Amino acid sequence: MRIAIAGLGTVGAGVIRLLDTNRDLIAARAGRAIEVVAVSARDRAKDRGVDIARFAWEDDMTALARRDDVDVVVELVGGSDGPALALSRAALQAGKGLVTANKAMIAHHGLHLAELAEGAGAPLKFEAAVGGGIPVIKGLREGTSANALTKVYGILNGTCNYILSTMEATGADFAEVLKDAQRLGFAESDPAFDIEGVDAAHKLAILAAIGFGTRIDFGAVSVSGITAVRAADIAQAGALGFVIRLIGEADVEETPEGARLLQRVRPCLIAKGHPLSAVDGPTNAVVAEGNFSGRLLFQGAGAGDGPTASAVAADLIDIARDEVGAPFSIPVAQLAALPPAEPGHRMGRSYLRFMVKDRPGVLAEITAAMRDGAVSIESLIQQGRGADEGADVMVAMVTHEGPEANVRRALDLLAGSDSLTGEPLVLPILAA
Ligand SMILES: NC(=O)c1ccc[n+]([C@@H]2O[C@H](COP(=O)([O-])OP(=O)(O)OC[C@H]3O[C@@H](n4cnc5c(N)ncnc54)[C@H](OP(=O)(O)O)[C@@H]3O)[C@@H](O)[C@H]2O)c1
Structure with missing residues (x-):
């Protein structure tokens, strides 16, 4: 299987190194050799720690998608749009497989690319886009x-x-x-x-x-x-x-x-x-x-040249074996379009932190807002007064389980209070 690589940075050079190092076992597992034939990046002269002189070079990376000697294009440039997207579209439209590590591009244009892939009957894979080396x-x-x-x-x-x-x-x-x-x-x-x-x-x-x-x-x-x-x-x-x-x-x-x-x-x-x-x-x-x-x-x-290259190469092996399904597991036309959930009614505990002026009545003001927002306090910690007179102090609390919207309501009641010296911080407590 002949591949072209666009982007020879951390991940691109890592893929070349991996394909060189594990050449024989990859050929055995893929059922055929995986050969790099052409590459592209910005600077041809840059030392990348791997020998790229043995590959054809393209100044314009989208030219990789037009080469007759390339079966699969590997996009390792990055950026949700721009040259990475242009190359990816061109590769799939030409019926070539596409492997990418580009989470930004998949998050923004994944459905469009999956439609192109399905239309062309070409594989599209992006294991390295999430969790680096974790499959x-x-x-x-x-x-x-x-x-x-x-x-x-x-x-x-x-x-x-x-x-x-x-x-x-x-x-x-x-x-x-x-x-x-x-x-x-x-x-x-x-x-x-x-x-x-x-x-x-x-x-x-x-x-x-x-x-x-x-x-x-x-x-x-x-x-x-x-x-x-x-x-x-x-x-x-x-x-x-x-x-x-x-x-x-x-x-x-x-x-x-x-x-x-x-x-x-x-x-x-x-x-x-x-x-x-x-x-x-x-x-x-x-x-x-x-x-x-x-x-x-x-x-x-979750990142690094070796782990990310491992995920990219696993995608290449899947393509070489012809083990490729729909990019998002089911065909794009069958994916459900779900509206976003409104989580306000969900139950949970939270950690709340306030920076407040060190003066009498502040704690009563905060606890009153909690009461009026129907937030029940499980524990409350007021940091001891610092050495500096008049300095801010921190008040932290953990709430009992309750609807998320109540915390928001209690904080709205405190909005504009001149006792607070900054935005309160709300951190949910992950359920066990
Ligand atoms: N690094 C990681 O650990 C990691 C992990 C998971 C996913 N990813 C994803 O993998 C992709 C690549 O990441 P990376 O860390 O390898 O990036 P990188 O080290 O910055 O490498 C980017 C490569 O793309 C080339 N390039 C950039 N803009 C270009 C342009 N306009 N025209 C031609 N070539 C261009 C650069 O060329 P020059 O070298 O000539 O400048 C470089 O070789 C990204 O989508 C990233 O999100 C990375």
């Missing part, structure tokens, strides 16, 4: 295919997980750990997509579509990132028996008006002892709950 798309498409999934959730962004678990281990604050993460290569120089939860949302939208057989709907994911989480929140959560992790979760809710899809990404408190609480550093983990399989946990390296 979670395969797990959901194949391993749990006989189940109705009740829920899929997990730690989908290694950068956020590295930052939160390092804050937990060192007590350092967000900005300091982010800087370290950038220095160590666990965070991009522009970390916005990661720390604001967008990257996790891309992956969640893909998992939800595959897990529930729904049309991918990235725009409906409700997203909040980790920038508001302070070291003090992590310490407080720890004292209460929890860790804080960025969690993406999706489920389908049956309502009298029909099924609704819930998709959200937000930092959550997780009880120590829950399988996700032990997931540290840049690791990713996905939990899928099937109605017959029970709870399954997929865990491993």
Whole structure:
């Protein structure tokens, strides 16, 4: 099987290295050799740590899709639109297979690309787009295919997980750990997509579509990132028996008006002892709950050249073996278009944190708002007064189980209060 690779960065060079290293076992498992014939990137002269002089070079990456000697195009450029999308469309329209690691592109244009693939009878695969080296798309498409999934959730962004678990281990604050993460290569120089939860949302939208057989709907994911989480929140959560992790979760809710899809990404408190609480550093983990399989946990390296190349090459082997189904598990025309769920009535416990002025009456004001919002407080911690007179103090509480909308209502009652010195932070507590 002859392939062309666009993008020779971390993942592209990793794929070439893997195909070289495991050449014989891949040929045996694929039933035929997988040969790179052509490549493209921006800079032909750049040293990539792998020999690319043996491959044909195209300055214009979409030319890869027009080559007669190419069966499958591998897109490892990145970006939801632009050259990656142009190349992907061209490859499928030419009837060539497409393998990509590009979660942003699949989250935004996955249905369109799947329609092109189905129309052309060409394979489209994107295992590396979610969870790096973890075969979670395969797990959901194949391993749990006989189940109705009740829920899929997990730690989908290694950068956020590295930052939160390092804050937990060192007590350092967000900005300091982010800087370290950038220095160590666990965070991009522009970390916005990661720390604001967008990257996790891309992956969640893909998992939800595959897990529930729904049309991918990235725009409906409700997203909040980790920038508001302070070291003090992590310490407080720890004292209460929890860790804080960025969690993406999706489920389908049956309502009298029909099924609704819930998709959200937000930092959550997780009880120590829950399988996700032990997931540290840049690791990713996905939990899928099937109605017959029970709870399954997929865990491993969520990024990096080796793990991501492993997922890309597994897709290539599937194509070489002719083991290819519909990209989203069922044909695009049969995917359900579900409106987003309104989760306000859902029951749960929350951690709430307020920064307040250190003066009499503030605590009474907060607890009155909780009472009027019908939020029942399980525990309340007021941080001791600091050395500086007049400095802000932190008030944290954990609520009893109640409807999510009540917490929102109580916070609305506090909006504009001059006792608060910043936006309150609300972190849901993940159910066991
Ligand atoms: N890195 C990971 O661990 C990881 C994990 C899972 C998924 N992914 C996904 O894999 C994809 C690639 O990621 P990466 O980390 O390998 O990125 P990267 O290291 O930045 O590499 C990107 C490659 O694309 C080429 N490129 C970028 N813009 C181009 C353009 N306009 N025209 C031609 N070539 C262009 C670059 O060429 P030059 O080298 O010549 O500049 C480079 O070789 C992305 O979709 C990413 O989300 C990455």
